[in-house]
Amino acid sequence: EVQLLESGGTLVQPGGSLRLSCGASGFTFNNYAVSWVRQAPGKGLEWVSAISGSGASTYYADSVKGRFTISRDNSKSTVYLQMNSVRADDTAVYFCAKDIESSSSYYFDYWGQGTLVTVSS
Amino acid sequence: DIVMTQSPDSLAVSLGERATINCKSSQSLLYNSKNKNYLAWYQQRPGQPPKLLVYWASTRESGVPDRFSGSGSGTDFTLTISSLQAEDVAVYYCQQYYITPPAFGQGTKVEIK
Numbered sequence: 001e002v003q004l005l006e007s008g009g010t011l012v013q014p015g016g017s018l019r020l021s022c023g024a025s026g027f028t029f030n031n032y033a034v035s036w037v038r039q040a041p042g043k044g045l046e047w048v049s050a051i052s053g054s055g056a057s058t059y060y061a062d063s064v065k066g067r068f069t070i071s072r073d074n075s076k077s078t079v080y081l082q083m084n085s086v087r088a089d090d091t092a093v094y095f096c097a098k099d100i101e102s103s104s105s106y107y108f109d110y111w112g113q114g115t116l117v118t119v120s121s
Numbered sequence: 122d123i124v125m126t127q128s129p130d131s132l133a134v135s136l137g138e139r140a141t142i143n144c145k146s147s148q149s150l151l152y153n154s155k156n157k158n159y160l161a162w163y164q165q166r167p168g169q170p171p172k173l174l175v176y177w178a179s180t181r182e183s184g185v186p187d188r189f190s191g192s193g194s195g196t197d198f199t200l201t202i203s204s205l206q207a208e209d210v211a212v213y214y215c216q217q218y219y220i221t222p223p224a225f226g227q228g229t230k231v232e233i234k
Contacts, residue, residue, distance in 0.1 A: 035223075037171075045163075047223045095170055107176045107218050107223075108163075109182070
């Protein structure tokens with residue numbers, strides 16, 4: 001059974017940093033790209049970042065480029081999202097989602113339950 | 122970037138009746154050489170993560186009830202629930218994956234009338 005489990009969400013002050021983790025199981029992890037998708041309270045879905053199965057290619061939304069860094073450790077079946085210089089509009093539930101391909105972002109067949117990031121002083 | 126626009130924003134349908142959700146993209150999602158439309162649909166029930174319903178615009182994901190169907194090509198797509206059930210109350214999103222960044226529509230909330 002495919003499972004994705006996010007962790008690391010917390011209350012953080014504007015300008016601060018935090019790292020989210022997404023642990024995966026139930027599939028050959030390095031064969032698939034993984035994305036982070038966020039959802040602000042009461043709002044829709046926004047794609048944030050993606051990383052290819054090998055980790056060689058990364059992609060970012062303009063809204064987070066230069067502030068967030070995605071990475072993965074295939075030996076631990078885990079994807080990370082390092083969030084720096086966070087702002088109030090980064091407040092959201094962050095989902096990790098498994099892609100159906102290894103190379104870039106297509107569609108997402110499995111999603112985690114999400115982790116809440118709140119940016120507030 | 123491609124912009125996805127759904128309509129309506131919300132709709133209320135009686136149990137057993139048809140629900141139709143539209144999704145329009147700012148450019149064609151049809152990859153001609155593969156004859157595939159790079160469009161997916163998701164269902165998000167309250168307090169839950171999104172769930173994949175349809176991909177390649179019209180291919181139903183395994184385990185999804187056959188009352189859900191996707192159609193359309195190019196820039197105009199539709200998700201149809203042929204006979205609304207109580208468990209279908211949710212927000213539905215379309216998503217393009219023709220180019221990066223992938224983009225979602227704003228969502229359509231489906232309720233029971």
